[in-house]
Amino acid sequence: MPCKKCQTNPVIYYPGNNVKLCKSCFTKYFEKKALKTIRGFNLINKKDKIGVAVSGGKDSLTTLYILNKLAKKRKNLNIIAILIDEGIKGYRNFTIKDAQKFCKEHKIKLKIFSYKKEFDYTLDQMVKRLNKKPCSICGVFRRLLLNKKARELGVNKLATGHNLDDEAQSILMNQFKRNTSTSMRMGPKTGVEKHNLFIPRIKPLYLLTEKEVMTYAFLKGFNIKYTNCPYAPEAFRNNVRDLLNKLEEKHPGSKHGLIQSFLEILPLLKSNYISDKKIKLCSQCQEPSSKETCQSCETLKLLKQKHLNISFTSD
Amino acid sequence: MKVFIEHLNKEVDITAKNVKELLNKLKINPGTVIVVRNNELIIEETELDSKDKITIMNVISGG
Numbered sequence: 001m002p003c004k005k006c007q008t009n010p011v012i013y014y015p016g017n018n019v020k021l022c023k024s025c026f027t028k029y030f031e032k033k034a035l036k037t038i039r040g041f042n043l044i045n046k047k048d049k050i051g052v053a054v055s056g057g058k059d060s061l062t063t064l065y066i067l068n069k070l071a072k073k074r075k076n077l078n079i080i081a082i083l084i085d086e087g088i089k090g091y092r093n094f095t096i097k098d099a100q101k102f103c104k105e106h107k108i109k110l111k112i113f114s115y116k117k118e119f120d121y122t123l124d125q126m127v128k129r130l131n132k133k134p135c136s137i138c139g140v141f142r143r144l145l146l147n148k149k150a151r152e153l154g155v156n157k158l159a160t161g162h163n164l165d166d167e168a169q170s171i172l173m174n175q176f177k178r179n180t181s182t183s184m185r186m187g188p189k190t191g192v193e194k195h196n197l198f199i200p201r202i203k204p205l206y207l208l209t210e211k212e213v214m215t216y217a218f219l220k221g222f223n224i225k226y227t228n229c230p231y232a233p234e235a236f237r238n239n240v241r242d243l244l245n246k247l248e249e250k251h252p253g254s255k256h257g258l259i260q261s262f263l264e265i266l267p268l269l270k271s272n273y274i275s276d277k278k279i280k281l282c283s284q285c286q287e288p289s290s291k292e293t294c295q296s297c298e299t300l301k302l303l304k305q306k307h308l309n310i311s312f313t314s315d
Numbered sequence: 316m317k318v319f320i321e322h323l324n325k326e327v328d329i330t331a332k333n334v335k336e337l338l339n340k341l342k343i344n345p346g347t348v349i350v351v352r353n354n355e356l357i358i359e360e361t362e363l364d365s366k367d368k369i370t371i372m373n374v375i376s377g378g
Binding site for chain 1: 344346347349351355356372375376
């Protein structure tokens with residue numbers, strides 16, 4: 001059966017409502033939905049300078065493409081791509097090349113910042129020295145660096161490539177782990193506390209599924225070869241992802257239902273939020289922190305101590 | 316037909332009348348992949364030929 005709208009070969013099938021869309025209809029639908037998300041949640045205002053956090057993967061490149069397309073129509077909107085090079089051998093060096101190629105092709109300014117240059121250690125070196133989960137080490141430094149560099153670049157919003165699947169997984173993970181305070185900070189526009197040093201984050205692909213993003217990226221000819229971060233296997237997220245995908249196969253629309261009901265309760269969660277931790281400035285790096293010394297400075301201190309211990313031992 | 320499963324870097328030889336049956340035989344959830352034939356996307360109901368060369372690409376982000 002051909003595309004419901006224009007009678008040509010379909011590229012995607014929606015089992016929930018038995019709809020098939022061809023390349024042209026799907027592309028229009030996808031872009032319209034991303035723009036509707038941007039407008040509906042008031043993600044972008046006139047004269048915004050948006051930093052798009054890119055990894056070189058399908059989600060971030062699609063976000064960058066959509067926002068760049070919008071910037072071509074809106075003269076006052078500025079886009080810049082920001083890539084964080086954590087220093088993951090055999091992975092990030094490849095995706096950096098993909099991002100560089102993409103930005104060159106689409107004439108988008110790209111800024112690359114590395115852990116090695118900013119913190120003296122690559123993530124690989126940090127993981128070797130610290131007895132902590134790689135993703136939790138990485139998350140601390142990535143958040144800090146993105147926020148700091150965005151500010152230095154004059155960016156007033158940071159866009160990320162999070163899609164509906166990522167969000168549905170995070171909602172469930174937070175529920176299962178009773179992380180209510182983390183749930184409050186989620187949604188298409190993140191952050192519950194405003195601070196002039198915090199750059200708000202926006203997610204234009206919030207209502208689009210991973211399959212839709214992949215379909216769009218393929219149809220647009222983006223380089224989307226399969227790459228996997230060697231530190232990625234996070235057992236809990238993988239289990240939640242499998243659970244949701246199985247549920248979605250048997251009961252189409254479950255993921256959308258989860259997202260929509262979360263969006264309905266999110267304002268209630270936020271209105272009940274009472275912070276017992278005032279935002280301070282870290283005594284070491286002067287970045288916003290809930291403690292006297294921020295987590296990244298604490299981790300760096302630990303890294304340096306371990307470094308010294310290793311040096312003494314080897315002497 | 317020859318089917319290349321990209322995320323597993325594995326090629327299998329298999330027969331199936333359509334994409335739905337193919338994914339079912341390979342125990343792959345249709346919501347987690349896109350299926351490509353001659354550089355074009357095909358969907359669950361698309362009929363397959365024994366001479367087809369198919370690529371299955373995982374939609375899950377790699378971190």
